[in-house]
Amino acid sequence: MSRAAFDFRLYAITAESCHPGRDLIEVMEAAIRGGADIVQLRDKETPPERLLGQARALRELTRRYGVPFIVNDYPELALEAEADGVHLGQEDMPIAEARRLLGEDKIIGISTHSIEQAREAVRAGADYIGVGPVYPTPTKPGRPAAGLEYVRQAAAEIAIPWVAIGGITLDNADEVLDAGARRLCAVSAIVGSPDPEAVSRELKARITAREAGHAADAAPPAEGPIRLRLNGRDTETTARTLGELIERHGLKDRRIVAEVDGEIVARSEWSRTLLKAGAAVELVHFRGGG
Amino acid sequence: MHEAFYRVPPLVIGGRTLRSRLFLGTGRFPSPAVMLQALEASGAEVVTFAVRRVNLDETADDSVLQHLEGRDLIYLPNTSGASSATEAVRIAKLARAAGLGDWVKVEISADPRTLLPDPIETLKATAMLAEAGFTVLPYTSDDPVLCRRLAEAGAAAVMPGGSPIGTGLGILNPYNLRLIAEEANVPVIVDAGLGSAADAAQAIELGASGILVNTPVAKALDPVAMARAMALAVEAGALSRAAGRIPKRLYATASSDPDGVLEPLSDRAAEPAAAGRRVTGG
Numbered sequence: 001m002s003r004a005a006f007d008f009r010l011y012a013i014t015a016e017s018c019h020p021g022r023d024l025i026e027v028m029e030a031a032i033r034g035g036a037d038i039v040q041l042r043d044k045e046t047p048p049e050r051l052l053g054q055a056r057a058l059r060e061l062t063r064r065y066g067v068p069f070i071v072n073d074y075p076e077l078a079l080e081a082e083a084d085g086v087h088l089g090q091e092d093m094p095i096a097e098a099r100r101l102l103g104e105d106k107i108i109g110i111s112t113h114s115i116e117q118a119r120e121a122v123r124a125g126a127d128y129i130g131v132g133p134v135y136p137t138p139t140k141p142g143r144p145a146a147g148l149e150y151v152r153q154a155a156a157e158i159a160i161p162w163v164a165i166g167g168i169t170l171d172n173a174d175e176v177l178d179a180g181a182r183r184l185c186a187v188s189a190i191v192g193s194p195d196p197e198a199v200s201r202e203l204k205a206r207i208t209a210r211e212a213g214h215a216a217d218a219a220p221p222a223e224g225p226i227r228l229r230l231n232g233r234d235t236e237t238t239a240r241t242l243g244e245l246i247e248r249h250g251l252k253d254r255r256i257v258a259e260v261d262g263e264i265v266a267r268s269e270w271s272r273t274l275l276k277a278g279a280a281v282e283l284v285h286f287r288g289g290g
Numbered sequence: 291m292h293e294a295f296y297r298v299p300p301l302v303i304g305g306r307t308l309r310s311r312l313f314l315g316t317g318r319f320p321s322p323a324v325m326l327q328a329l330e331a332s333g334a335e336v337v338t339f340a341v342r343r344v345n346l347d348e349t350a351d352d353s354v355l356q357h358l359e360g361r362d363l364i365y366l367p368n369t370s371g372a373s374s375a376t377e378a379v380r381i382a383k384l385a386r387a388a389g390l391g392d393w394v395k396v397e398i399s400a401d402p403r404t405l406l407p408d409p410i411e412t413l414k415a416t417a418m419l420a421e422a423g424f425t426v427l428p429y430t431s432d433d434p435v436l437c438r439r440l441a442e443a444g445a446a447a448v449m450p451g452g453s454p455i456g457t458g459l460g461i462l463n464p465y466n467l468r469l470i471a472e473e474a475n476v477p478v479i480v481d482a483g484l485g486s487a488a489d490a491a492q493a494i495e496l497g498a499s500g501i502l503v504n505t506p507v508a509k510a511l512d513p514v515a516m517a518r519a520m521a522l523a524v525e526a527g528a529l530s531r532a533a534g535r536i537p538k539r540l541y542a543t544a545s546s547d548p549d550g551v552l553e554p555l556s557d558r559a560a561e562p563a564a565a566g567r568r569v570t571g572g
Contacts, residue, residue, distance in 0.1 A: 119423055123391060157422075159387050231343040249346055255355055256344055257387045262380070264387045282343065284384050285353040288325070289340025289368055290315025290455070290482075290504030 003127055006068065006084075006107055007268055010204045011163050011185035012036035013072075014043065014058075018192035025057050031190050032065045034200025040087055042072035042187075055081035070109065075101040085109065085127065090117060095124040111165070113146050115153040122160055129158065130185065133166025134176055137187070148179045155180025159266035170202055177210045182269075211272065226277040243271035246283065256285045293525060298532045301499045303477055304393065304425035304446040306364065309335045311494065311524045313366065313479060315504020319513060322357045328507055328517035329358075336364045338395060338502065340371070341381050355390075366427065368395040375414035382419055394419060395449065395481075395502075396428040405455045409436050413443055420444025429481050432462075434469040441476045448476060449502060452493065453483030456505040460489040464496055471497025487516075487523035494527025495535070 012031040019027050028039055039062050041055055055071060059081050062069040070085050071078040075098050078086045085107025086098055098108050111130040112118040121129045131154045133145045145166065154162050164176045165185035173184060184203055193199045225236040230245070239245040242265055246252055258265045259282040265273050275281070293300075301308045314334035319325035329337065339354055367385035369378035375398065382394040396415045400408035412428050413436070419426045425446045430436055432450040440448050450470055453459035460483065461467055471478045477499035484490055485506050493501050503520055510516035 115423065119392060122389060159389065231346055233346075249344075251344060254344075255353065255388055257384045259384060264383060266387070282384075283346075284341050285344050286339040286355050286365075286367060286385070286388065286390075287342045288315075288317035288319065288354045289370055290317050290338055290502065 003105060003107055006127060007161055008038040008068065008163075009183055009207050010036045010200060011038045011040065011165070011183065012190050012200065013040045013185065013187045014054075015187050015191050016043065018188050024054060025061055027191050027196050028058060029061055029065075030195075030197040031200045032062070032067055034190075034197035034202075035204030036067070036190070036200050038068045038070065040070040040072055041083075042087075044073070048074040048077045051077060052080060055083065059083060068107065070107065078102065078106065087111070087130070095121070095126055099125065113143075113150075115150065115157065118154055118158055118162070122158065126160065128161040128163065129154075130165045131158075131162050131181075132164055132185075134164050135167025135172060137167040148175065151176060151179040151181055159264070159268075161268050170199065170206075173203055173206050177206060182211070183207070226275060228275060228278060229280045231281070231283055237275070240274060241271055242269075242273040242275060242281070245275060245281065246270060249283070251283060254285065256283050258283055293528055296529055296532055298528045301477055303427070308364075308500075309333065310521070311500035311528060312490075312521050313338065313481075313500060313502035314507065314517070315502065316354050317504050318508040320508075322354070324513050325354075325508070326357055327514045331514045331521070332507070332517035333521050334517075335362070336366050336393075336502075338366045338368055338504070339385075341367055341369070341385050342371075364393060365390040366393045366395050368397045368429070369415070370397045370399070372398050372415075373400070373408070373411070374398065375411045375418060378411070378415040379418050379422070382415075382424060383422075386424070391425075392423060393425040393427065393446075396426060407431055407451070409433065413439055416440050416445050417443040427479065432466045432470065434466060434473055437470045437478070438473060441474060445476055447479050447499070448474060449479045449481035451482035452480050452489065455482040457483050458485030458506055459483050460485050461492055461496070464492070467493070467498065468496045471499075487519040490520050490523035491527035491530070494524050495531050497531065500524065 014024060014028060016024055039058060041058050043051055055077055059069050068084040070087050071083045072087045073092055075086045087109045088098060089111050095108055095110060107127045109128045110121045110126045112121050118129055131151060133143055134148060134151060136145045151164050163183040163185045164181035168176055168184055168186045169189040184207060186203060190196050190199050225238045227234060227236050237245055239248055242258060242260060261280055301311050310333045312332050312334045313336040314329055314332050315338045316325055369381040372378040372381055378396055378398050385394060386392055396412055398408045398411045398415060399405045407430055409431055412430055416426050416428045420443060426444060427447045427449055428440050428445050429449045430440055437448045437450060452461040479500045479502055480493040480498045481502040484501060484503050490501050501524060507513050507516045507520060
């Protein structure tokens with residue numbers, strides 16, 4: 001799992017206390033079969049040296065399904081279990097230190113509870129961030145909810161992958177998606193359900209339906225080239241997505257910023273952003289200046 | 291660092307203590323290699339850029355960043371090209387989306403001939419960007435009241451111009467600049483119009499915390515030497531200011547005591563010119 005290609009839709013996190021009597025690996029496998037496309041081992045109660053068995057089993061499971069595996073809090077455990085990365089809290093070690101321990105190839109995510117923390121995380125080089133808690137949550141008692149307003153702020157500003165988390169269930173998933181989330185994380189709603197696979201499948205369906213909705217709004221009416229305005233010039237293109245258009249100009253790996261009709265499109269969204277006829281696309285970068 | 295030794299207070303902007311009072315622009319250098327050498331010679335930590343469209347006809351990468359990756363720098367993109375607060379905010383957001391930090395130099399020119407900043411739009415943009423979480427450094431006219439208003443609107447530093455951009459006319463209104471520095475509760479960075487090291491030292495002696503230069507370095511006959519000269523000048527200016535200069539006087543005061551001045555030799559004492567007043571200065 002390379003850091004550069006890393007992305008996901010539905011994030012599942014372990015919480016063994018939510019499913020007494022059922023096996024952790026079985027529950028997580030059900031979540032993955034339902035559509036969870038990233039899994040995190042989180043267990044704040046057990047000392048890390050006693051988590052290695054579980055971590056290895058989850059590594060084996062996620063490798064089989066080809067989904068990334070993240071370890072909460074413990075970079076050493078992540079390395080030992082060959083996880084794809086680590087997830088940090090605001091009180092854990094700084095991102096730079098985790099990066100030093102893990103090397104350049106591992107994914108580092110961090111929980112944030114305000115737009116200021118999100119900006120700081122982006123600056124510090126996080127690969128993704130958690131945005132929340134959206135609602136008060138039984139897995140984090142006592143933490144005040146950051147609310148939908150923070151989801152809206154993140155949607156307007158955060159360019160790296162970010163996932164809404166905290167008290168998300170099938171009952172409220174739609175309003176979180178309405179607030180601009182493209183990725184959801186559920187803990188007790190999935191692993192605490194008698195049917196984790198069904199809940200995951202339904203959550204994933206809501207996310208992808210929303211994406212398809214965005215895509216349908218933007219879909220070109222017909223096949224064949226469309227006309228658009230690219231960096232101030234009228235252009236015809238057969239590229240269907242912003243990602244294709246950028247790739248055709250050989251700019252995929254350059255540090256550029258893309259804007260479509262006045263809205264900045266994050267790099268992680270390029271390949272999902274369909275081009276509309278008549279759209280105004282701006283591709284900018286930094287040049288010498290005083 | 292000599293400044294620390296002589297107890298010159300460090301320059302802190304947006305919570306960051308800066309290594310250098312000299313900010314360097316990256317435009318108009320003869321080549322990227324010269325720009326890099328000048329950057330090295332300047333010791334600058336804050337570097338400025340413009341946000342521009344990618345040239346789609348050129349396959350070569352003309353981005354300035356490719357030359358700077360991996361260095362420990364603070365990126366200060368400007369909003370040049372904007373003629374309103376809304377446009378400046380748009381450019382600032384594009385710059386921030388590049389993932390290189392949240393500092394921004396507000397630059398909103400109102401007049402193509404002088405490129406003087408539009409004070410009203412600059413104030414508006416500063417408030418909007420500070421609200422949106424940016425570290426805002428507005429390039430502004432050298433007006434003490436406007437500078438105060440910019441600080442109140444959330445500017446992390448104010449950057450009054452010495453004279454119009456690229457003119458090299460130096461500091462045209464030292465009185466205003468002194469007043470701005472005296473009253474400011476944020477750092478003052480003199481931006482635009484400086485021509486040589488003398489102007490740089492003068493800016494700091496007047497009370498500015500730093501300077502931003504681009505054209506006088508990039509277009510100097512030897513940009514690398516000028517970059518170094520500017521670095522020495524800001525350091526000299528800071529030490530000179532901290533040292534406390536003497537007040538200016540209209541007439542001379544001798545630097546030696548008049549006591550013990552030799553009498554003229556007796557055979558030349560009768561010369562008429564020396565008969566009236568004796569001069570003992572020097």
